[in-house]
């Protein structure tokens with residue numbers, strides 16, 4: 166069933182945003198790719214953006230590029246944070262809370278993908294699950310009250326890849342020690358992010374808190390997501406997809422997350438992104454949300470496990 170695009174046949178685009186002067190956005194992994202482009206769009210509308218990045222050199226280069234485009238007074242800065250390290254996440258969250266009194270939206274954008282060989286983070290997690298899910302789970306928890314005080318929102322950037330794996334969580338072997346597979350593990354990490362978001366919506370509603378949670382995906386976008394850590398076959402097939410034009414620009418890939426961070430007329434129990442062929446590109450709007458993503462038992466079990474693994478109890 167096709168879902169009618171509420172933004173018309175061309176879908177949502179940054180022209181839908183009026184002014185973001187006075188708004189404050191926080192985004193992970195914004196020195197490059199869709200996160201960088203999302204930052205550009207937000208700044209172009211007058212917002213302030215704080216990037217949470219792991220690499221200071223790349224972050225300074227990104228800031229220089231943004232200042233060259235928008236002028237020296239543009240309000241963009243970065244806080245160093247490695248999502249693969251929970252103590253780094255805690256330190257960055259503390260810095261955010263000390264410096265930023267308003268968070269209109271927190272965009273969980275940073276990620277790694279298709280890591281060819283199993284890698285384990287310092288906290289003992291398979292790296293894709295550790296960076297993409299556990300890092301953001303903890304960060305959202307640490308920042309939640311400030312987001313609530315700001316009547317803000319959380320935006321989770323997932324992937325169509327969430328459908329391409331087990332379509333559930335492999336609780337009996339979360340690190341995939343027995344059956345490591347780069348794509349299935351990435352798929353599980355992006356599914357875990359979505360499940361976290363939908364479970365959080367329920368908890369927010371029950372607790373009567375004033376935070377919105379939205380989920381989106383960027384389609385297939387020409388970014389640096391597939392890197393040396395991916396297998397040669399994956400890198401070659403991605404390069405081929407880009408060459409034949411199946412991947413849209415990183416800027417277009419940023420539209421769904423910017424939309425979820427700024428647009429008023431969205432549903433929470435939904436999944437937004439490009440709606441064209443295979444959702445690779447095309448008009449940005451509502452995509453089909455598969456029932457397996459909302460499996461109540463899996464959502465609850467993942468939440469409990471994530472609290473235990475990150476040693477963080479949400480006060481919700």
Ligand SMILES: NC(=O)c1ccc[n+]([C@@H]2O[C@H](COP(=O)([O-])OP(=O)(O)OC[C@H]3O[C@@H](n4cnc5c(N)ncnc54)[C@H](OP(=O)(O)O)[C@@H]3O)[C@@H](O)[C@H]2O)c1
Nearest residue numbers: 194198199219247248249274275276324385386388389390
């Ligand atoms: N591109 C696509 O076709 C596609 C498709 C589906 C979903 N997505 C999703 O879109 C989002 C943006 O990805 P992208 O395509 O723009 O990829 P990208 O160009 O590789 O950008 C990823 C960003 O995440 C950062 N990052 C990686 N590991 C990190 C860590 N441990 N701590 C902090 N930051 C970290 C990277 O920093 P460094 O530069 O320092 O590595 C980079 O800034 C991701 O959530 C991804 O899963 C992308």
